[in-house]
Each structure stands twice: as structure tokens, then as C-alpha cells.
Amino acid sequence: MRTAAALLAGRAAGWVSRATGRGAGTQVSGRVMLAIDPQLLTEVARGRRVAIVSATNGKTTTTRLLAEALRACGTPIVTNHTGANMPAGVAAALGRDPEPDVAILEVDERWVPKVVDPLDAEVLILGNLTRDQLDRFGEVRSIATRWRVVSDTHPKIAVVANASDPHVVWSVGAHANVTWVALGAPWRSDAATCPECAGLLTWSTDAFHCDHCGFTQPASAYRLDGDTLVTPKGDVELALQLPGDWNRMNAALALTTAIAYFDADVTRALGGMRAVEVVSGRFSTCRLSDGRDARVLLAKNPAGWTEVLRWLEPRAGAVVLAVNAHIADGRDPSWLWDVPYELLRDKAVAASGERALDVAVRLDYGGVDHIVEPDPLRAAARLVGEVHIIASYTQFTHLTRESW
Amino acid sequence: MTRDSAVRVGLVFPELLGTYGDRGNAVVLVERCRRRAIEAELVEVAAGEPIPASLDIYLFGGGEDDAQVMAAAGMCASRLAIDAARAHGAVVFAVCAGLQLLGSTYEASGGRILDGLGLVDLSTRSGDGRLIGECVVQPDASTGLPILTGFENHGGRTTLGPGVTPLGRVTVGRGNGVDGVDGVLADHLLGTYLHGPALPRNPALADHLLAWVLGEDALTPIDDQLVDRLRAERLHDAQLTGLAARRRDWHLNRG
Numbered sequence A: 001m002r003t004a005a006a007l008l009a010g011r012a013a014g015w016v017s018r019a020t021g022r023g024a025g026t027q028v029s030g031r032v033m034l035a036i037d038p039q040l041l042t043e044v045a046r047g048r049r050v051a052i053v054s055a056t057n058g059k060t061t062t063t064r065l066l067a068e069a070l071r072a073c074g075t076p077i078v079t080n081h082t083g084a085n086m087p088a089g090v091a092a093a094l095g096r097d098p099e100p101d102v103a104i105l106e107v108d109e110r111w112v113p114k115v116v117d118p119l120d121a122e123v124l125i126l127g128n129l130t131r132d133q134l135d136r137f138g139e140v141r142s143i144a145t146r147w148r149v150v151s152d153t154h155p156k157i158a159v160v161a162n163a164s165d166p167h168v169v170w171s172v173g174a175h176a177n178v179t180w181v182a183l184g185a186p187w188r189s190d191a192a193t194c195p196e197c198a199g200l201l202t203w204s205t206d207a208f209h210c211d212h213c214g215f216t217q218p219a220s221a222y223r224l225d226g227d228t229l230v231t232p233k234g235d236v237e238l239a240l241q242l243p244g245d246w247n248r249m250n251a252a253l254a255l256t257t258a259i260a261y262f263d264a265d266v267t268r269a270l271g272g273m274r275a276v277e278v279v280s281g282r283f284s285t286c287r288l289s290d291g292r293d294a295r296v297l298l299a300k301n302p303a304g305w306t307e308v309l310r311w312l313e314p315r316a317g318a319v320v321l322a323v324n325a326h327i328a329d330g331r332d333p334s335w336l337w338d339v340p341y342e343l344l345r346d347k348a349v350a351a352s353g354e355r356a357l358d359v360a361v362r363l364d365y366g367g368v369d370h371i372v373e374p375d376p377l378r379a380a381a382r383l384v385g386e387v388h389i390i391a392s393y394t395q396f397t398h399l400t401r402e403s404w
Numbered sequence B: 001m002t003r004d005s006a007v008r009v010g011l012v013f014p015e016l017l018g019t020y021g022d023r024g025n026a027v028v029l030v031e032r033c034r035r036r037a038i039e040a041e042l043v044e045v046a047a048g049e050p051i052p053a054s055l056d057i058y059l060f061g062g063g064e065d066d067a068q069v070m071a072a073a074g075m076c077a078s079r080l081a082i083d084a085a086r087a088h089g090a091v092v093f094a095v096c097a098g099l100q101l102l103g104s105t106y107e108a109s110g111g112r113i114l115d116g117l118g119l120v121d122l123s124t125r126s127g128d129g130r131l132i133g134e135c136v137v138q139p140d141a142s143t144g145l146p147i148l149t150g151f152e153n154h155g156g157r158t159t160l161g162p163g164v165t166p167l168g169r170v171t172v173g174r175g176n177g178v179d180g181v182d183g184v185l186a187d188h189l190l191g192t193y194l195h196g197p198a199l200p201r202n203p204a205l206a207d208h209l210l211a212w213v214l215g216e217d218a219l220t221p222i223d224d225q226l227v228d229r230l231r232a233e234r235l236h237d238a239q240l241t242g243l244a245a246r247r248r249d250w251h252l253n254r255g
């Protein structure tokens, strides 16, 4: 009875929140539900097969791709596809859709240890661990440590993990039930030292090794090579609609999970993933005052920014860089100096957001011509032709009006 | 003063000591030379490699615990090269973890007390709570520098030995966390807790380091209007933060 009341109250709160325009409603309704019944996560997950997807970057996309792959194989799926990845959001998503037997859930990397048991999760899908908000000192290390506790204390849980990320590999420890997929490591600067012994890691072209303690990249039955996922049963061409190398990595992780863990048919699973064009506002559009649509892309950390810039470089169009420095963005925007903005030298560029001047100084020293306009929509309106707005977290949520 | 070779700006162990955009300090030094038609090159010293004696400026940046321990080992192994370079007038600029490594000892995770380079008389212990936020420093008058703006983020408390000069007095934030001062100032050596990074936000500080290498006369003016706007904005923001912190302390002290 209590659970039913909690679900109803939660839906009501979500409806009010949506109706008053305060956001997508998912977090609000989840918070209300959890406040009424703390056992709710267990209650709404009971009897379902739960897969948890986590990473610093790409968890929303990986979750979506895995869900679509399984749906294309005829499996009904419940998922938190709006990116509401804290316990409240997870509870809301499960509460909203009580039918499906399989739940594919994106979970914030800090929350994984807290939800594994209440959800009685069956499989963990672990992508990558890189530096996120800078003022959270020691974050990568501390998350890896917390994940490690989960691996050590849950010998039966299945794990699908990225073999190319030293922190992810370390976090899985000596776990017996692991499917490794080598996704490649385009962002190594957060993994200079060995997570096991703190010695210097040695990197060859695509694998790491510690000469001090022997910690090394595990042999992987699955491996991403360009656009091809190499599997024990043959090579699979991804050919996604979603752009960029990072989406290939997300797709490779999702597809490996689908075929290695859920025994999905490769062709049908791929069909489901290839149909995905947009993931939860990571590529949204917003309307400018002159009627044009600008594309809005989220970049949360140096690794994410670098990927987005590499994707933009060969494309036509102008670019607005919209940066804030609230807690959710990281209060210290010094990471601007770790991102290769020089890639934008041949484009029309605007420095924007509350920290437009920090962006402008970075661009100036990088030899990138630019205008300075703190309001990103006004900045976009001042640029000609197609415009991409790359936004830090709070700028992105503001521009796309998504509350997660 | 004319030089027959490019200014060699050394970014020491960027994989280990580059947590807070420290590369920006190197980029700014090189670029400010180039804008004055002075040849300059950025030399990256990869972790695990010996630090060469041939650099004009040695940049030691910020890093997390394990990385700092590895960096300290590498720096101590290259101590002779650093000494030789300094004997020929090379400049050292150190930030945060780098500042701590200039001293005789620092505290690593788990309370271990480890040796630093010992280039200056200072030592660092960890303190209660991390010091995070905008930081403003009024530099020592001998430098002739304008007020400095940065962002601090560290758990260290750095005590200077007797007679050692700090970089300046902290007016907002905590700096060394001891005696209301930030950093250290010695001959051709300067250390600070200011990130941001420090040199993009404080072009006069960048030029101060370059003057040690090139002489004052080489430093023709550069158009810094854009940075001046950033500085004005950051200083204003820090004043508000500082005011809020003082109000909070006042309320706490009242009980």
C-alpha cells in the first residue's frame, strides 16, 4: 500500500513540475517517492533483470544504445532515458513503467555502490573514469576505490568493462565474471600513474602496463578497431548515425553487452543502435531570434570538450563556446587550458557564458579569432550560417531546459 | 639584452603536475615572447625522463597525491641538473604541489612526511579541510607587481622558514594557510598556490619571470586589454566572496 501511495504521489509531483515548467519532472517525482518510501528502489526493481551503466563520459548514450539494441531484438525495456541518473531518477523511471522485465539504467558513477544492492543488479557496464569537475579533488581515484568494493563484495554480478581504461580495470579487481572490451584510450592524461602502486604507467599504441607492479591491460575478447567491433564470432561494422569517436566507443560497449551478456542477435541489435539519431539532448537544438536553429552540444569535462572539438573541426559552421563555473560545471575553469581550442582557428567563434572572458583569454593565447558575448543565444545570432553551441553543464541545462 | 638562442620554457612532468590547466602557464610565457618577436620554445619533460639543465624557465605545476610523490622522486633525481641551471640564472616557477616540492618536506597521503627538493626553506603539512575558492594576493612591494588573482584548491598548510619572503599577503582566500600569506619569493624563484592558471590571469607576473631571463628592457608592452577585463571581473567576484566569508566568520565568532 505504501509503495502504491508513493508511486502515485511521485507521479503527481512530476506532473506538477512539468506543468509549471520547472523541468522534465523526473527528479522531482523520484525525490518525492523516495521520501515517502525508502524501500522504493527495491520495490520497483523487484522481479526485473537490472543492468547498470556507469562512466564519467557517455553513460547516457551507452544506456540508450543498449536499450535500443535489446528493443530491436524484441525485449521490452524500461530505462531512465532522460539522464536522471541519481537514485530518485532511477526510482521514478522504474515506477513509471512497471511492465518490462529488463531494466537498463544509467547510474551516476558516485551512486553505483549505493544502488547495486537495492536494485539487485545483475550486470554492471563500466565505461571510463576521467577527471570531471576539477574542485572534486581525487575524484577518479575515490570512485575507482568505491567501484572496487562493489566488485570485491559481489562475486556473482556480471561485469562488462572497458579494458583500455586503467582506473576501470583496477576497479574491477580480480573479479571472475568479466567480459572485457578494449575501446582504446584517446584521453590518457588522467591515467599517468598506476592505480595499483602509483608508479608510472607505460603506454604502447593501444595498451598500458606498469613496469613496477605488473598491473596491465587485460586480454580482451572484444576490441574496437576504427569503426569495427572485433568479436570472437567475427567483425562487426558499427556504421552509426551518431557522430564521433566517443559514440563508437559507447556503441562498442553497448553492443558487447548485448551480444555477450543478453545473447542478442547482432544484426537486429545493430539495427536498433543505428536508428538512434539523438540522445537525450546531448545533441539538441534551440531556436534563435532570427528563426534559425542552433545545435547545442554538452561538454562536461576536458575529455568531453576534446571529443566534441575533434568532431566539429572538419565540419562547416560557426561555434559558440558557452562556459559557466557553478559547482556542476566545476568552479575553476582552468581546465580550459587542457582543451585544444586551437582546432577552431579557421572558424567563426564566440566566447560566451558567465565565464566568457576566461574563454576569450584562452582563445586569444591559442590564436583563435573570436567575439565576446556572454549570452549564448545572442552570440549565436551574431554568427552567420550554421551554428553549434558547445555548452558546459549548467549552460546546457539552461539552454535545453532539461532538469537533470 | 640580446640572446643567441630561443627562450626554453620547460613544462616539467605535465602528466603528473598538470591537474589544473598548468600547461596554460607555459603557453602564456612562450606566446608573450613571440608577441615581442623573441624566439621561445615550449619544452615538455615527460615523466620518467631526466630534467635537462638547459632550460631557462622550469615550471612545476599542481598534481594529486600519488602523482606528486612520483614527481618528487623524479625532481630529486634531477636535482644536480636543476642546481646547475639555476647557477646560470634559470628561473623556477612553482604552483601548488609544485610549490610544496620546492621545500624541504611535505606531507603525502596517509601522513607520510617526504622530502622535497629543498630549494627554499619551507615545509608543508596537510590541514583540516581543503582550501577552495577565488584567492587574491597583494604581492611583496619589492616585486612592483599589481594585485594577483587566482583560484586555490589544496589541502596543504605551508610554513616558511625564518627570513623567507612570501610572494605576498592574502586579501581573499587562504594561500599558504599560515600567517595570511601566499607562496614564496626568492632569487629567480617564485612559488604560489594560485591556479587559474596564474600566468594567464596575471600577465605582469608572467613578464616578471621573463624579465629574470631576458632583462627588463626586452619586455616591450603588449596589448592586455582583454586580460584586464578578465582581471577586473575576477577581482570583483573575489571581493564579493571575501565579503561573504568575512560575514560568515563574524557570525560564527559571535556565537
Ligand SMILES: [Zn+2]
Binding pocket: A194, A195, A196, A197, A198, A199, A210, A211, A212, A213, A214, A215
Ligand atoms: Zn603498478
